[in-house]
Amino acid sequence: MMDTLTCAGPELDRTVPALLVKVGHYPQHHGGLGVVRTLARAGVPVYAMVEDRYTPVALSRYLAGRFVHPTSGLEPPEHLVSALLAIGRAIGRPAVAVPTDDEAAVLLAEHADRLAGSFLLPPVRAGLPRRLANKAGMYRICRQYGVPTPRSCAPPDRAALLELCRDWGYPLVLKNLEAYTRLRAPVVGHTTLVRDEDELRAVVPRDGEISVLAQEYLPPESSQDWTTHLYCGAGGAVRVVFTGRKLRCWPPESGIASRAVAERDEQLARLAAGLCRALGYSGAADLDWRLDLRDGRFKLVDFNPRTGAQFRAFENLRGVDVVRAMHLDLTGRRVEAAGQLTSRTFVVGQLDLPSALDWARVHRRLPPAVLPHRGIERSWLHADDPLPAAAEAVRFTGLVARRLAGAMCSRAGRS
Template structure:
């Protein structure tokens, strides 16, 4: 069963930054395209996996790095929206796009149907320090955190929290323009801390919740005006890439009424409207769910979640923005896997289980493979293989140079 969407209203996937191998954008194209909604997507080039999907109405080639001036990025979004030819529902696939859409809603509203979220809220939620402040203000548990503006503050905060600690880029756009760390990074001591953050500022230092004493959960949801929950889903994260904190590569949809209520109530209190992806850690030591990240946009693994009525978060968004009711119903229980990245994580993290327990009644959602849309998986395999070969060549070259230096010494 699938909801009746308004096929006369198209969708535009809005993105900022260079990530051509995104399975979240492909998921949006397949989810809405299969129901007959015309989906247009901003892409880096015409050969990205998303651009090659049979369900994509149009690939709008608008490459960006995220380091461009805001005015230039906004002009690119406006041009893409105008190219669609009709006012369309906007779906942000990264934090920076969500921030721009909210802060420039008045300018973009002639071309895009946007959720009525407060202009400043997505930026505050995407900022790790801003999120921590909102959690404290609204009584939501979160790992103890602090923003470091200098290396001296970095050292002091890490000592106060106690090693190991987790380092994250603090704010949207900064992670693209001047990243403090390459990705979420766990450091064991001060030497690793200083090596991981050679530059001043722009980093969040966060309390580390030990893997043996915690469970990784997430909530994906779509809220209407005023933070009214339209669809709320919960699931467990079992593996990620990189292993210590990255994108989900193996997960399972698991109903968790307590967590669903916690996420929905937080969004209601802050008045959040639109799609969101929230990462939580359940701390087994005190029995509390602690909010780790709030991504004010569609999550990478959102296609893990769907109700028995055929509703996922982007379908809920389209229904809401076109004035249609969102059918309610329990979520399906199924698994999600990102093939090659899951294999890499399995090899790199031998302490984790090799696979999730399989249950006959559970279906499996794959990030890339799809019998009715095979070309994107082939394109991803080609790009992934090229990256793997390049990475291996760099590693081999580095090892060879090190060997030569040792021999010369």
């Protein structure tokens, strides 16, 4: 059931708890479960904000306590800050706040002064996470600091988007532009590939103002998906930086990693660390890159100013991942430098099979198997903590059933 490869962990301060902070409705999130497990296994009490008492993370045996507080991202910031302060009072002592979405990272940074009495937070400049989470803002930052990135543009309305796409040509990638707006007025459900104008018109059917980024498409036959996961201390001091490859995603070419491997690339590590130092960024970060095989350059496609969903693919030889590095740093403990473990494969169970089938369809052969020397880190199924995987299986099955029923009703309506 479980074949994880991990190291003995560092000595974390067990008197300082942690809180998983979420804004928005996404109960089936394996990254949050990874946060709970990695800290609790090191003896840290971990609490979580959850949508309901039966979300997978709420059922983890490693969770010290859950706070049922569903949010949509439509609430005024004052409401969200007040809820966090109430949770802080219930915990009873300052806790390390670990955001797992861009909105939570923005909220914590922009209201750090009010939250500082209840939570330990990285000393990041208040407006920086919002700039980085904004796709157009990130593009401008890349241009400013000389970091390669695909050509991008944020047209103000649908007419300008159509004109841009006719000028650039298809296919193109569409992304919701910024934190909070993607929850309040999303243009696309997720990162979306449009191959022609008919697809674009179907995806963006209404005229008027839009909050979307159009980005140059780097096709899989001439590029590779890479990722960097970092934790930076005060002033952009890089404590840990990991690199790896996303082998498959779901949905294909635009979704979350369903299978990733730890693979060290020093050039990419220096590129990511250098950008964070130049920005003075502090906190956890998940950066997505495409290696453009046509010119050999890594190109930044997303900067997520928070913990990434697949962060558990990466540890160093001291057993430190980005979340443990955050806890060590914010509690005044040293983050020991050590080499990256490269014998790890990260698998998101329920998404791995459909992504493998799609990979086989595209490449007309079976996907490569995990190498014998590699350990598998599973996002959901762990023998010592089985209930979250069972809860996720129930929710995933229900989601698939609802979508199939919806598709059948749609076809019946057209017949």
